[in-house]
Amino acid sequence: xxxxxxxxxxxxxxxxxxxxxxxxxxxxxxxxxxxxxxxxxxxxxxxxxxxxxxxxxxxxxxxxxxxxxxxxxxxxxxxxxxxxxxxxxxxxxxxxxxxxxxxxxxxxxxxxxxxxxxxxxxxxxxxxxxxxxxxxxxxxxxxxxxxxxxxxxxxxxxxxxxxxxxxxxxxxxxxxxxxxxxxxxxxxxxxxxxxxxxxxxxxxxxxxxxxxxxx
Amino acid sequence: xxxxxxxxxxxxxxxxxxxxxxxxxxxxxxxxxxxxxxxxxxxxxxxxxxxxxxxxxxxxxxxxxxxxxxxxxxxxxxxxxxxxxxxxxxxxxxxxxxxxxxxxxxxxxxxxxxxxxxxxxxxxxxxxxxxxxxxxxxxxxxxxxxxxxxxxxxxxxxxxxxxxxxxxxxxxxxxxxxxxxxxxxxxxxxxxxxxxxxxxxxxxxxxxxxxxxxx
Amino acid sequence: xxxxxxxxxxxxxxxxxxxxxxxxxxxxxxxxxxxxxxxxxxxxxxxxxxxxxxxxxxxxxxxxxxxxxxxxxxxxxxxxxxxxxxxxxxxxxxxxxxxxxxxxxxxxxxxxxxxxxxxxxxxxxxxxxxxxxxxxxxxxxxxxxxxxxxxxxxxxxxxxxxxxxxxxxxxxxxxxxxxxxxxxxxxxxxxxxxxxxxxxxxxxxxxxxxxxxxx
Numbered sequence: 001x002x003x004x005x006x007x008x009x010x011x012x013x014x015x016x017x018x019x020x021x022x023x024x025x026x027x028x029x030x031x032x033x034x035x036x037x038x039x040x041x042x043x044x045x046x047x048x049x050x051x052x053x054x055x056x057x058x059x060x061x062x063x064x065x066x067x068x069x070x071x072x073x074x075x076x077x078x079x080x081x082x083x084x085x086x087x088x089x090x091x092x093x094x095x096x097x098x099x100x101x102x103x104x105x106x107x108x109x110x111x112x113x114x115x116x117x118x119x120x121x122x123x124x125x126x127x128x129x130x131x132x133x134x135x136x137x138x139x140x141x142x143x144x145x146x147x148x149x150x151x152x153x154x155x156x157x158x159x160x161x162x163x164x165x166x167x168x169x170x171x172x173x174x175x176x177x178x179x180x181x182x183x184x185x186x187x188x189x190x191x192x193x194x195x196x197x198x199x200x201x202x203x204x205x206x207x208x209x210x211x212x213x214x215x
Numbered sequence: 216x217x218x219x220x221x222x223x224x225x226x227x228x229x230x231x232x233x234x235x236x237x238x239x240x241x242x243x244x245x246x247x248x249x250x251x252x253x254x255x256x257x258x259x260x261x262x263x264x265x266x267x268x269x270x271x272x273x274x275x276x277x278x279x280x281x282x283x284x285x286x287x288x289x290x291x292x293x294x295x296x297x298x299x300x301x302x303x304x305x306x307x308x309x310x311x312x313x314x315x316x317x318x319x320x321x322x323x324x325x326x327x328x329x330x331x332x333x334x335x336x337x338x339x340x341x342x343x344x345x346x347x348x349x350x351x352x353x354x355x356x357x358x359x360x361x362x363x364x365x366x367x368x369x370x371x372x373x374x375x376x377x378x379x380x381x382x383x384x385x386x387x388x389x390x391x392x393x394x395x396x397x398x399x400x401x402x403x404x405x406x407x408x409x410x411x412x413x414x415x416x417x418x419x420x421x422x423x424x425x426x427x428x429x430x
Numbered sequence: 431x432x433x434x435x436x437x438x439x440x441x442x443x444x445x446x447x448x449x450x451x452x453x454x455x456x457x458x459x460x461x462x463x464x465x466x467x468x469x470x471x472x473x474x475x476x477x478x479x480x481x482x483x484x485x486x487x488x489x490x491x492x493x494x495x496x497x498x499x500x501x502x503x504x505x506x507x508x509x510x511x512x513x514x515x516x517x518x519x520x521x522x523x524x525x526x527x528x529x530x531x532x533x534x535x536x537x538x539x540x541x542x543x544x545x546x547x548x549x550x551x552x553x554x555x556x557x558x559x560x561x562x563x564x565x566x567x568x569x570x571x572x573x574x575x576x577x578x579x580x581x582x583x584x585x586x587x588x589x590x591x592x593x594x595x596x597x598x599x600x601x602x603x604x605x606x607x608x609x610x611x612x613x614x615x616x617x618x619x620x621x622x623x624x625x626x627x628x629x630x631x632x633x634x635x636x637x638x639x640x641x642x643x644x645x
Binding site: 280287318321323324 | 597600601604605607610613614635639642643
Binding site: 167170171174175177180183184205209212213 | 495533537538539611614
């Protein structure tokens with residue numbers, strides 16, 4: 001048990017795991033909301049979706065701030081500290097990009113929402129699932145490191161797929177240019193979604209770092 | 216006195232406080248300059264404002280580089296080191312965003328400057344005041360932690376207000392679209408100002424971290 | 431020899447140097463490719479250049495991931511670890527911005543490529559040379575610290591020149607506005623190149639940090 005994240009963290013600091021799980025669950029909620037928002041796009045409803053997402057984003061902010069404060073006042077070794085800090089931070093980033101997407105929809109009021117937005121949303125839901133499952137098994141790392149590694153590969157694949165979806169969408173957007181303002185709006189809205197999947201992959205990288213060290 | 220930033224830093228390293236105060240004072244100067252620049256907008260004058268802001272930005276850069284070098288050659292404990300590093304870094308970020316706003320004004324040459332730019336500028340002046348006052352009291356943290364906490368809440372409120380100002384401005388910009396290029400210009404100029412208030416809130420978070428650890 | 435990066439790293443961990451050199455060599459390759467790509471701009475060929483750059487970017491990604499994994503499983507002191515981590519990370523950033531430039535060219539399909547793109551590309555080639563030469567001499571730091579310091583000043587100058595080139599280009603772009611979409615495309619393509627030179631200067635700052643500590 002020496003050198004395992006379980007022995008290093010759980011007995012002393014079991015409270016970090018529930019907080020990280022809470023962050024992952026906020027991420028799951030906002031992923032579903034943004035996907036509904038873009039799938040059934042209607043401006044007035046998007047204002048409501050943004051409110052819900054913003055509230056969840058602030059909830060996530062409070063959870064990660066609590067994690068940071070606990071890390072600063074709790075004695076645990078520096079590298080554990082750093083990994084938990086990074087994990088909370090990047091989970092926060094994914095949520096932020098989703099919030100930023102919802103905010104841009106409300107600020108820009110695009111005429112239509114393109115179908116690939118739903119594709120990116122669904123990729124995010126699936127990324128949030130893999131993240132949630134990995135975070136849940138962090139405290140029993142030794143038993144489940146293979147499953148977590150699988151999840152991380154899946155997050156890597158999701159990022160590549162999202163990248164392709166985004167690239168093809170932007171190419172199409174500029175191939176048949178219409179209203180320049182609509183093009184700018186959609187480009188930036190889609191970019192937030194793509195950045196969210198990028199950040200989801202960074203979550204995978206941090207989790208892999210933890211596995212390398214402790215499993 | 217054990218565990219206080221005063222006992223940990225001041226006796227050994229009193230030189231960090233004056234340098235952090237110098238950075239905060241550069242921030243205050245550029246906040247005033249950018250606000251004047253957007254309030255009295257006239258292209259030729261904005262070129263002069265940019266020059267002054269750029270000079271100050273480089274001065275700030277030199278100060279933070281000195282801080283980083285001193286941190287690397289001075290024996291102090293890792294967490295103090297990290298906090299001072301982060302604080303100098305984010306102060307630098309606020310100054311950079313203000314510099315970037317001035318640069319965009321000069322590069323884009325917008326026809327007019329919208330009133331909310333002045334509102335954001337004034338919010339930045341006020342953020343710089345709270346930051347300056349907090350940094351000044353860092354070396355007597357035990358006596359003043361309540362005041363510093365108040366300042367941090369104020370920086371949080373300023374960020375929220377700036378966010379609303381920015382959001383409403385962008386919404387209005389796209390509601391009555393005119394020249395797409397003017398829209399892009401103003402969107403990006405205003406975005407730099409909004410990002411500066413975001414970074415100012417990150418300063419508050421780092422200061423709160425220091426308070427949690429040492430007061 | 432006490433306190434030197436040679437005595438601290440080389441004997442125990444000679445493998446970090448070849449990996450950092452490999453990253454620097456990937457950077458050199460992508461700098462040449464992007465410069466060719468913009469100098470001889472032709473859309474169909476740019477698709478091929480992007481493929482080559484993307485492959486190299488992924489190779490660089492694998493190298494830096496190996497560096498991060500080795501850092502996590504190798505016993506070396508925290509500050510060495512951090513510096514190597516930062517160095518690999520920022521080398522990765524420069525490569526990413528170059529990749530992002532190639533990707534934007536392919537996604538946006540601009541009508542023409544402006545001459546200053548070649549100027550920025552050549553500045554990047556020259557930055558990659560100074561970086562490569564500095565990284566090669568890191569393991570014999572004591573003998574060559576003056577040369578490395580010179581290289582770092584050169585990287586600083588390159589960043590300033592690139593900044594001016596970019597600023598003047600954007601000013602010209604908005605002075606005689608034509609098609610707003612072409613303006614947006616070129617602005618973002620040129621911005622990636624300018625960000626790459628910014629990141630190259632951050633490499634210089636990290637190398638200077640290492641010199642301050644160990645030479």
